[in-house]
Amino acid sequence: MAEHYLSVDQVADLLGTTVRFPRRLIEERRIRYVKVGRHVRIPESAVEEFIAARTVEPIRLRRVGLRRAA
Template sequence: MNDRYLSVDQVAELLGTTTRFPRRLIEERRIRYVKVGRHVRIPESAVREYIASRTVEPVGLRQTGLRTVA
């Protein structure tokens, strides 16, 4: 249980968004969260998982047969 629990404000700052975005993720249950009384906390690992699952890797460039016009 070495996971750090972040507030909605901290997650928003980490993602570079407004607080509305992490709140929407919670409401739509697109990210794991923990209710501590009336407080909502998001495990840091859940934020890492969310980012990793939405990371788009670049595609390799294909060799194209470029022809020169003489």
């Protein structure tokens, strides 16, 4: 299956951020990317991995029997 590659602008739109954020991720090597000549492309799977790795699941609190104070 062929991988779909996104431009920095497309990744910014997908994440709902400015272009500066994906550029910083690339500069800090916090996301996989491919250089094609002078162009930088980010595999769609790398964006999905980035989101999955930083997804925080909610804490499920158990209800303990509450007692009424007198």
